[in-house]
Amino acid sequence: MNHQIKKDDNPDLIEERSKATFDTDAFGAFIWGGYNNLKRRREIARYYEDHKELHDTVPIAFMTREEKLENAYRKASIFENHIKKACDVNNPEEVRYFNWLVYHIDGHPTSVHSIMGFPTIINQSDKEQQERWLQSGENREYLATYAQTELGTNIKKLETTATYDQKTEEFILNSPTVTSLKWWPGNMGHSHNVAIVMAQLWINNKCYGPHPFFVQIRDPKTHKPLPGITVGDIGPKFGLNTTDNGFLKLDHVFPNGTYVPPVHDKIAYSSMMLVRAIITPLMGENLCIGATIAIRYSAIRRQGEIKPGDGEVQILDYQTQQHRLFPQLARGIAFLLAGRNTYNFCNNVLKDIKNGDVSLLADLHAILCGLKAISSYQAELGLEQCRMACGGHGYSAASGFPLLNSNQFNGVTVEGDNLVLLLQVARYLMKRAKEIRYEIRYGQQPSKPNEIYDYLFDDAPKKCLIDQAYVPNYKNVLESFEYLSKKLTLQAYDKLEQLKQRGRTSEVAWNECSVELCKAARAHIRTFLARTFINEVNQVNGLPLLTVLKDLLQLYLFYEVKECMAGLMEDGYMLGQQLHYVKKNIYEALSKIRPNAVSIVDSFDFTDRELNSVLGRRDGHVYENLLKWAQASPLNKHDVLPFHHKYLGRMMEEARQKSRL
Numbered sequence: 001m002n003h004q005i006k007k008d009d010n011p012d013l014i015e016e017r018s019k020a021t022f023d024t025d026a027f028g029a030f031i032w033g034g035y036n037n038l039k040r041r042r043e044i045a046r047y048y049e050d051h052k053e054l055h056d057t058v059p060i061a062f063m064t065r066e067e068k069l070e071n072a073y074r075k076a077s078i079f080e081n082h083i084k085k086a087c088d089v090n091n092p093e094e095v096r097y098f099n100w101l102v103y104h105i106d107g108h109p110t111s112v113h114s115i116m117g118f119p120t121i122i123n124q125s126d127k128e129q130q131e132r133w134l135q136s137g138e139n140r141e142y143l144a145t146y147a148q149t150e151l152g153t154n155i156k157k158l159e160t161t162a163t164y165d166q167k168t169e170e171f172i173l174n175s176p177t178v179t180s181l182k183w184w185p186g187n188m189g190h191s192h193n194v195a196i197v198m199a200q201l202w203i204n205n206k207c208y209g210p211h212p213f214f215v216q217i218r219d220p221k222t223h224k225p226l227p228g229i230t231v232g233d234i235g236p237k238f239g240l241n242t243t244d245n246g247f248l249k250l251d252h253v254f255p256n257g258t259y260v261p262p263v264h265d266k267i268a269y270s271s272m273m274l275v276r277a278i279i280t281p282l283m284g285e286n287l288c289i290g291a292t293i294a295i296r297y298s299a300i301r302r303q304g305e306i307k308p309g310d311g312e313v314q315i316l317d318y319q320t321q322q323h324r325l326f327p328q329l330a331r332g333i334a335f336l337l338a339g340r341n342t343y344n345f346c347n348n349v350l351k352d353i354k355n356g357d358v359s360l361l362a363d364l365h366a367i368l369c370g371l372k373a374i375s376s377y378q379a380e381l382g383l384e385q386c387r388m389a390c391g392g393h394g395y396s397a398a399s400g401f402p403l404l405n406s407n408q409f410n411g412v413t414v415e416g417d418n419l420v421l422l423l424q425v426a427r428y429l430m431k432r433a434k435e436i437r438y439e440i441r442y443g444q445q446p447s448k449p450n451e452i453y454d455y456l457f458d459d460a461p462k463k464c465l466i467d468q469a470y471v472p473n474y475k476n477v478l479e480s481f482e483y484l485s486k487k488l489t490l491q492a493y494d495k496l497e498q499l500k501q502r503g504r505t506s507e508v509a510w511n512e513c514s515v516e517l518c519k520a521a522r523a524h525i526r527t528f529l530a531r532t533f534i535n536e537v538n539q540v541n542g543l544p545l546l547t548v549l550k551d552l553l554q555l556y557l558f559y560e561v562k563e564c565m566a567g568l569m570e571d572g573y574m575l576g577q578q579l580h581y582v583k584k585n586i587y588e589a590l591s592k593i594r595p596n597a598v599s600i601v602d603s604f605d606f607t608d609r610e611l612n613s614v615l616g617r618r619d620g621h622v623y624e625n626l627l628k629w630a631q632a633s634p635l636n637k638h639d640v641l642p643f644h645h646k647y648l649g650r651m652m653e654e655a656r657q658k659s660r661l
């Protein structure tokens with residue numbers, strides 16, 4: 001049963017919705033982690049709808065950059081009055097959802113304080129510092145950005161210095177070169193007045209590596225930059241134009257604060273872990289939003305005939321359209337599930353770290369890096385497929401895709417470039433490979449099995465069993481992913497060792513293997529994503545929901561097998577006839593998903609505010625609203641543009657006069 005049917009909706013959508021073979025609320029509860037969460041989402045969305053002062057005055061596509069910022073500042077100033085009424089403020093998912101409804105996708109002037117600056121203070125300050133900055137940070141008496149990236153250096157070679165002056169017992173922060181300017185930190189340009197600055201710590205002429213410092217960059221009252229501080233906005237970007245990403249130069253600045261040694265030398269990176277953990281489900285959500293827009297639009301858009309004379313078909317009936325869109329749906333769900341899983345894992349490990357236990361830090365770091373890299377890359381490609389699937393209207397800002405996709409572009413870069421992060425995964429895998437070759441087991445005697453990497457130590461069957469349909473729970477497909485991942489990991493390791501034996505330094509050998517190292521990392525993450533999807537579906541009771549989830553799982557798994565078929569076939573592990581079986585499964589899954597496609601995307605329960613798209617409207621009334629949208633364009637405020645006669649009008653008039661001569 002589809003709960004979204006309303007009698008005045010577009011007839012094609014009513015027809016699609018009436019075909020649902022499952023309960024859309026049951027699916028929604030599966031996606032959002034239970035019925036109560038789904039109910040709370042609806043209550044929060046209702047709260048947002050009922051409070052017009054939180055809405056945009058005009059679509060942001062029609063605003064200049066300054067208007068965007070002012071609109072977001074206006075909302076930020078009333079946000080605190082509303083959040084306590086709309087949400088349980090101790091529930092991060094409710095808070096995140098309300099934020100998302102109010103500010104939507106283009107950034108906002110308090111975001112980096114919430115997701116990076118303040119969490120860094122929570123996780124990395126000592127008791128005395130917390131007494132000073134915790135409550136006031138929570139009250140937003142100050143707003144803190146996270147200033148790590150520099151204009152021309154990499155993290156290992158940061159040039160910003162924090163030198164301890166023994167005489168005054170103070171730290172002096174300095175940007176000694178143009179390349180050392182902090183560049184990119186979100187909200188640093190104009191909105192925030194504090195920066196958590198990552199700087200190389202120098203004590204007695206000895207460098208202790210990058211450490212975070214709490215630096216007041218603007219006067220708390222006048223908001224003017226403080227002495228020694230040069231700060232500003234870095235200018236317009238591909239997306240996130242409601243965020244003032246900034247630059248910062250420190251000229252011998254004396255910040256508040258003391259140096260506290262971390263419990264682990266990589267703890268300074270924990271803020272990045274937390275954000276990476278947020279990014280993967282966000283990528284899933286973005287992709288599901290894109291798929292919702294494109295699938296709803298494909299159900300109301302009619303173009304061409306399949307059987308001549310039978311009339312124009314919904315473009316969703318074309319197999320090519322299904323092949324373009326349904327894998328995005330399946331991948332979006334896979335990212336949401338894996339993201340939820342690792343977000344919980346991350347919070348548990350961060351708690352352990354606070355108590356001095358860093359035993360799971362490396363496992364967590366590797367999986368977060370890999371998931372962030374794969375999910376953001378595939379979501380970017382997938383959203384582009386969704387846009388293209390909407391033809392010309394997909395290119396209009398009314399579709400929502402220009403804003404959605406341009407913001408998605410930052411996913412592959414923020415919190416670490418994807419290739420750099422895949423190489424972090426590879427570093428972890430190479431350690432496991434060494435243990436396999438020397439027959440040592442990671443963690444020696446593990447107290448409990450670790451699903452993330454245990455398979456690397458097991459002997460997978462040497463023969464591909466992918467076409468053995470009787471194997472339960474897709475064990476055979478998972479084994480194929482495991483086989484490939486282990487093979488690529490060991491191949492990369494052996495090549496590294498050979499290069500080193502031939503005299504290459506470790507670093508040069510690493511670089512010469514880096515394409516293959518990234519392949520191994522991708523295969524490991526693919527295995528994790530597949531296993532998580534299978535495990536989550538296995539826990540579902542209730543046949544109608546289970547059936548549609550299994551259709552999506554079938555598509556997901558066989559589509560991923562097809563994506564890595566070269567690696568599976570090159571050594572004869574998978575045979576040509578098995579590839580035919582894989583393709584058959586993909587096409588079969590597409591046709592099983594087709595009748596439920598609109599109901600599946602309805603199950604996500606995205607509001608029209610979240611979709612921000614005329615094409616993806618819940619009611620399907622696309623064409624009349626495209627006209628309304630175009631008429632609202634600021635250009636159409638005038639029948640004749642105020643500068644028309646000054647230029648084009650004059651040009652044409654002069655041309656007419658000339659031709660009369």
Ligand SMILES: CCCCC/C=C/C(=O)SCCNC(=O)CCNC(=O)[C@H](O)C(C)(C)COP(=O)(O)OP(=O)(O)OC[C@H]1O[C@@H](n2cnc3c(N)ncnc32)[C@H](O)[C@@H]1OP(=O)(O)O
Nearest residue numbers: 148149155156266269270272273365414415416417424427
């Ligand atoms: C939603 C919108 C958000 C918008 C806000 C965006 C904010 C930002 O973008 S903030 C800036 C983020 N910057 C980055 O993410 C930089 C990306 N690069 C990295 O993270 C790299 O991992 C590195 C530069 C931190 C380290 O690279 P590398 O030089 O290769 O390695 P090291 O020698 O420094 O360290 C290796 C060692 O450390 C472990 N490790 C690295 N990072 C972490 C971590 N986050 N947590 C735990 N452990 C970490 C790594 O596994 C190695 O361990 P061993 O192999 O045991 O030595």
Ligand SMILES: Cc1cc2nc3c(=O)[nH]c(=O)nc-3n(C[C@H](O)[C@H](O)[C@H](O)COP(=O)(O)OP(=O)(O)OC[C@H]3O[C@@H](n4cnc5c(N)ncnc54)[C@H](O)[C@@H]3O)c2cc1C
Nearest residue numbers: 146147148149184185186240410413414415416417419420
């Ligand atoms: C929208 C946005 C918001 C941001 N917000 C913040 C913020 O709030 N705070 C902050 O500190 N930073 C922020 N950043 C900066 C961001 O974290 C960095 O841009 C990102 O980590 C990549 O670093 P880089 O720009 O120095 O790229 P570079 O390191 O110059 O990388 C460029 C390319 O070189 C290659 N490369 C680099 N190193 C290696 C390597 N070791 N091995 C192989 N290939 C390599 C990769 O292909 C990479 O794509 C933001 C960036 C963006 C786009």
